[in-house]
Amino acid sequence: MDEMEMDGEAYQQMEEMDEDQGMEEEGAEDAGVTFEALRDIIEKTDDEGKDQVVQAREANYISKGTYIWQLLAQIETGEQAISFFAKHGHNTPIKFVNCKRKPVPGDQFRPYDLVKVDDEKALENEYFTISAQGVVHVSQEKGKKYSKSDAVPTEFLSLSEWMQQSTMFNVLTSMKFFKHYIIGKVFALWKGNVRFKMYNSTRQSLARNLIQTRPAFLTSFMDINKTLYEMQTLKTFCVPKSGKTVDLTDFVNDQKTARE
Amino acid sequence: MDEIISTRLALLVAAVADSRTLKEEEDLEHAKMGQAAKHKSMVLQKQEDELKNRVLKLAKRNYQSLGTFIRLIDYMVVEAQVKINQESADLILAEMGKDQKKYGIQTTVSYAQEGMSFEPAKSEFITQFEKILQDMQSVTEEVSRVISHQDFHQFIHGLISDSGPRFRSIVEGSEAYASSKATIQ
Numbered sequence: 447m448d449e450m451e452m453d454g455e456a457y458q459q460m461e462e463m464d465e466d467q468g469m470e471e472e473g474a475e476d477a478g479v480t481f482e483a484l485r486d487i488i489e490k491t492d493d494e495g496k497d498q499v500v501q502a503r504e505a506n507y508i509s510k511g512t513y514i515w516q517l518l519a520q521i522e523t524g525e526q527a528i529s530f531f532a533k534h535g536h537n538t539p540i541k542f543v544n545c546k547r548k549p550v551p552g553d554q555f556r557p558y559d560l561v562k563v564d565d566e567k568a569l570e571n572e573y574f575t576i577s578a579q580g581v582v583h584v585s586q587e588k589g590k591k592y593s594k595s596d597a598v599p600t601e602f603l604s605l606s607e608w609m610q611q612s613t614m615f616n617v618l619t620s621m622k623f624f625k626h627y628i629i630g631k632v633f634a635l636w637k638g639n640v641r642f643k644m645y646n647s648t649r650q651s652l653a654r655n656l657i658q659t660r661p662a663f664l665t666s667f668m669d670i671n672k673t674l675y676e677m678q679t680l681k682t683f684c685v686p687k688s689g690k691t692v693d694l695t696d697f698v699n700d701q702k703t704a705r706e
Numbered sequence: 707m708d709e710i711i712s713t714r715l716a717l718l719v720a721a722v723a724d725s726r727t728l729k730e731e732e733d734l735e736h737a738k739m740g741q742a743a744k745h746k747s748m749v750l751q752k753q754e755d756e757l758k759n760r761v762l763k764l765a766k767r768n769y770q771s772l773g774t775f776i777r778l779i780d781y782m783v784v785e786a787q788v789k790i791n792q793e794s795a796d797l798i799l800a801e802m803g804k805d806q807k808k809y810g811i812q813t814t815v816s817y818a819q820e821g822m823s824f825e826p827a828k829s830e831f832i833t834q835f836e837k838i839l840q841d842m843q844s845v846t847e848e849v850s851r852v853i854s855h856q857d858f859h860q861f862i863h864g865l866i867s868d869s870g871p872r873f874r875s876i877v878e879g880s881e882a883y884a885s886s887k888a889t890i891q
Contacts, residue, residue, distance in 0.1 A: 657775050662725065662768045666718040670711050670779055674786045677707045677849075682842040683794040685801055691810040694826050698834050705845050 503537045514538055523548075524560025525612075527576045528605050536578035545574040553628055558612035580604040708783070708849045715779060716857055719772055725765040773861035780853045784871040791846045791877055795839065795886040802890065832891050839887060847873050 502514040509515060518540055521527050527543040534540075545560035546569065560574055571586040583601040592598055603611070618624050653659060658667040684704035686692070692700070746754070801807070814825040826834075853862050877883050 657771050657778065660768060660771075662722055662765075663718065663771075663775055666714055667775075669714050670782070673707060673710050673714070674782055678786050678789055678793075680790060681794050681797060682790060682845050683797050683838070685797065686809045691812050693812050694830065694834055697811050698838060701838055702841060705841065 502539075503534075505539050508539050514540065521562055523562065524558070524574065524576060524581075527560075527562060528581075528609060531576065531578040532605060534578075542575050542577040544569055545576060546570060547572065547574075553632075555628065558608075558615055576605075578605075581608045708852070711779065711783065712850075712852055712855050715776060715852060715855070718775075719857065719861070722765065722768045722772055726762070726769050773863075773865045776852060776858050776862055777865055780851055781871055783849065783852060784873055784876065787846045787849055787873050788876050788880070791843055791873075792880070792883055792886070794842050795883060795890070798835075798838070799886050799889055835890055839890070843874065843877060 498513040501512070502517065505512065505514055508518060517530065517538075521530055521543060524545045527545065530540070530543075544563045544566060546563050548556060548559035548561045550556045550559065560576075563569055563573065571588050573584050575582040575584065581603045583603070585599050585601070586592060587599075657663055682705055684701060686697075686700065816823045816825065852858060
C-alpha cells in the first residue's frame with residue numbers, strides 16, 4: 447500500500463514539474479527570448495566552467511568552498527584519485543592524495559581498493575601516496591621502529607601501471623576459479639582438518655579396542671607372530687646342492703624326502 | 707609349528723579364564739582361618755572394590771574377545787601357509803630361470819627320421835612338476851587349523867562360517883600362483 451501511495455505521489459510530482467516546465471517555456475516565448483540570447487547563455491555557462499578550471503589551476507592553495515576544494519572533497523577512493531590526476535596532472539594545488547587499503551571482510555582480498563585518508567596522522571604502517579607521477583606504496587613492518595637512517599620499504603608504480611594491474615586483478619578475480627579460490631582453500635583446509643580429526647579418533651579407538659594390543663593378549667600375540675615368522679622361513683621346495691645330474695623320478699623323490 | 711601355536715593359545719585361554727575368577731579367590735582369602743582380621747578404611751575399601759570391578763570387567767571383556775583372537779590367529783596361520791606355498795613356487799621358477807645351474811635333470815635325446823624325441827617326454831615333466839606342486843600344497847596344508855582344536859570350539863562357535871579361509875581355495879584362486887604355475891609348466 448505504502449509503495450503504491452509513494453508511486454502515486456511521485457507521479458503527481460512529475461506531472462507538476464512537467465507543467466512548470468511547460469509554463470516556463472511559454473513564459474520564455476512570451477518574453478521573446480531569441481536564439482542569440484540562448485547561445486549567449488550557453489557560452490556564458492561554458493566560460494564559467496572554463497574559468498573554474500583555470501582558477502583551480504592557477505590557485506596556489508586550496509581554500510574552502512572553491513571549485514578545487516569541491517574536487518578534493520569528491521575524491522573518496524584511490525580510483526577517483528588516479529582519475530583526478532590523470533585528468534588534471536600536476537597543474538592543480540592538489541599534488542598528492544594519501545590512501546589506505548579499503549577495509550574488506552576477511553574472506554575477500556582486494557589489494558587495489560583504496561580509500562582516501564584526509565588526516566596524515568591517521569596513516570598506519572601501510573599506506574599509498576597517489577600523485578600525478580604514480581602511486582607510492584609505503585609498507586612498514588608492524589612493531590618495527592624505523593630510525594632516520596633506516597630505509598622504509600616502498601614501491602613505486604606509475605598510474606598507468608597501477609591501473610593496468612588493478613584491471614588485470616579485477617578481470618582475474620572475476621573468473622570462477624580465482625573468485626572462489628579463498629573459499630575453496632578454506633574448505634579444503636577444513637576438510638583436511640576434519641579428516642585428520644576422524645583419523646585420530648579412529649586411531650585412538652583402535653588403540654583402545656584392538657585385541658592384540660591388550661596387555662592380556664600382547665605376549666601371546668608376539669609369540670605366535672614369531673612362530674609364524676619362523677614357519678615362513680621354511681620352504682617346501684629344496685634346491686639341490688650337489689652338482690650332479692639326476693633322473694626326473696629321482697629328482698621328484700628327493701624333493702619328497704626333503705619335505706618330509 | 708601348529709602345536710606350538712595351539713599350546714600358546716591354550717595357555718592364553720587358561721590365563722584369561724583364570725583372571726575372570728580372581729574375585730572368588732580373593733574372597734576366599736578373607737575366610738582363611740587363623741589370621742587376624744584386616745580392617746581397612748571405607749574409602750580404601752571402596753577404591754579397592756572399584757579397582758576389582760574394573761579388573762573383572764576387563765577380564766570378562768578379554769574372555770569374550772578370545773573367540774575373535776583365535777579367529778585372528780587362524781587367519782594369520784592361513785596367510786603364512788599361502789605365503790610359504792607361493793614363495794616355494796617362486797623359488798622353483800627362479801631356479802628354472804637361472805643360466806648356470808649346478809645340477810640338472812637327465813634327458814635322453816633320440817634322433818630319428820620322424821624328428822627328435824626326448825626321454826622323459828615333455829608331458830612327463832609337466833606331470834611330475836604338477837605332482838611336486840600338489841605335494842607342496844599338501845605339505846603346507848598339513849599345518850592344522852587352530853579353529854579345529856577341540857578346546858577352542860566354545861569360543862569360536864558362531865564366529866566363523868564354513869566358508870572361512872580355505873588354504874587350497876585361496877591358492878587355487880590366486881593370480882600370482884596361477885601365473886607361477888603356468889610359467890613352470
